[in-house]
Amino acid sequence: MISVENIARQARLAARSMRRVSPEQRADALQKMAAKLVECRAEVLKANVADIEAAGELTPAFRKRLQVNDKVFDYMVNRLQVAAALPDPVGRVLEEHVMPSKLKVQKVAVPIGVLAMIYEARPNVTSDAASVAVKSGNAVILKGGAESLRTNMVLAEAMRDAAVAAGLPADCIQLIPSTDRAAVTELLQQDRYIDLIIPRGGKSLIQAITGNTRIPVLKHYDGICHQYVAADADLNKAVSLVVNSKCQNVAVCNALETLLIDSKAPQELYWAIAEALKANQVELRGCAETCAIIPDCLPATEEDWATEYLAPVLSIRTVHGIGEAMEHIAEYGSGHTDGIITESPLLATEFTTNVDSASVLVNASTRLSGGGDYGMGAVVGISTDRLHARGPVGPAELCTYKYIATGDGQLRD
């Protein structure tokens, strides 16, 4: 019988040792983790086949998440190498000033401490989370979906060995070797040892976690993402941005779900967008005004505006000015990613100032609101939370800070 409390305690001790690990050692550890995975490729794939066989009947989407084929494997290895090459986030001087008393005050980035990742049966999250945690000097406890346990155990063991070879404490990466739900319950009680929980999964999972722990939770809720096409939008740009936002990958959180078109936009723009989307097999659901312009557009219901389809379906609403567009986003959006397509810098500024989403875009695909496209490299997810980290969560976001004040005998009056 495993003790989750013991795992958490070990993680705390590992986090303390991690403070003495240099940036070079962390980068070396990530390179060694990548190399070790390559060495264990056959073993990982074999364990994954066993996981898939044991799981029995699977939906195609579930199977796709669970499966580690050569392409997924190469990607996992690559992410570890990318993380190794990223700038080191620990020890960055975020602010520095000297007080009139000559006290020098520095705000310096330090690791958060102990992270716990709770996620679905997606083995690539195991290596991604470990890479970002090691890069940021944290210890991490991994609890992946039950169906992926065999794969995860091989991955975790390989990465631990590599970490030790680089001089890191083995327990900077720990996997909970259990498919028991009680293990999660026990994990949520370890507020003495765990600093942050990062759950990846459905809204109900995340809400169940936040309702049952004192540990801070970094939430990754859904993405009901919008593009607002202003009246002055460039037609070709609008068509390609909408198609890319919706179709490049319909199943992800930053895919477009609702299109807002300004009522002053020409009918040609509606038609061109509709045609391009239909050519990509996207089902369109519109408000009455939109349906009157676009042929074969199904009527949208109230529920459509609040739905994250994650499928080739798009809702379209005609809005009367930017104010109505922003009202719609405030009412139905999830604060993930929302964009405007316009040639007017004034309208763009109005939009970016007043739309309160983690990512606000001007003339860019919603699919670009991610760590890679913001130049952040490896991320563990895109936070829809407002506290601590918002948007892509990479190594820098998994740091906190401390103040270092250096004086020469300064006293308080």
Added chain:
Amino acid sequence: MISVENIARQARLAARSMRRVSPEQRADALQKMAAKLVECRAEVLKANVADIEAAGELTPAFRKRLQVNDKVFDYMVNRLQVAAALPDPVGRVLEEHVMPSKLKVQKVAVPIGVLAMIYEARPNVTSDAASVAVKSGNAVILKGGAESLRTNMVLAEAMRDAAVAAGLPADCIQLIPSTDRAAVTELLQQDRYIDLIIPRGGKSLIQAITGNTRIPVLKHYDGICHQYVAADADLNKAVSLVVNSKCQNVAVCNALETLLIDSKAPQELYWAIAEALKANQVELRGCAETCAIIPDCLPATEEDWATEYLAPVLSIRTVHGIGEAMEHIAEYGSGHTDGIITESPLLATEFTTNVDSASVLVNASTRLSGGGDYGMGAVVGISTDRLHARGPVGPAELCTYKYIATGDGQLRD
């Protein structure tokens, strides 16, 4: 019967309006709030007298917190004026870069949204919290201790009037006009409208709150603060730093509670420190080694090392080298403020690198680990949390950020 849900909903709407308020308007609002308080001075003091009379028998400490005399009142007004003059934290570009695709990515500070302050019967917190909230563009819900309700109502009403006069929404400052504990319970359930809860008070209050809400909580736990006097410390500097850290105000979270003296330090240093502390009526409790050197030093128990006295009592432990000092701090400290007194830059770096507290000091009084002495102006407290904000919490810490990505048609490959 008041509806806390309604108050929270109004705060959310006010937070949305606050996005359109300019830095100049916020500064003007703070100046007007200060002026309006001055206008209402007699009314505030009268309400405070009524609060104190109604409260009946009070401990001196409780009475001191509850009482608004001329000195406290002037301080409250001054803090509003100081906040007005601080640099505006909203809209700061925290990071900015252009991707190879020419996508311009900016990370911009924005208000968190809706804050809820839950605090004891300390009317100065009412104006401090309002000043920091307005400065950072947030809406705030205030729930102060029941005994201070009359005073708080006068303060809140005056500040609301002033905010409106400056063009801010009245509901950017709301006080829950109730002494009912059920109001707090209801407040904790408003996760739809409230973004952050900041409790000020005892550990049990804070733990009760974190255990009963899905809303993130910024915790302000106790300060078990240490100074480690290295063997090479300058005697005079050490004496004045220890005395100031302990005696300048014994009742606050960044007062010194445990002194660690290196066993290689000369006995003269022990004696000089002990003499100076005794001259300030501080009771000393030491480990066996310390008691063998300092006459009249009482023996410390295990409990002493884990105690925040908030009183003229100091525990002293002799440690054998910096490693033992850091171990002691890791074991018994609360991660608030810990310092080293040394003339060696190497020892200082060893200490600041490995001690993981919100403030780590070198040759400076623990009493300097605060917003004012770090140049931050107004603060609502000193966070012992690791997430989002650590150490002093001022207007900048009550912001989050969003990404603004500006392109010219950039797509995802």
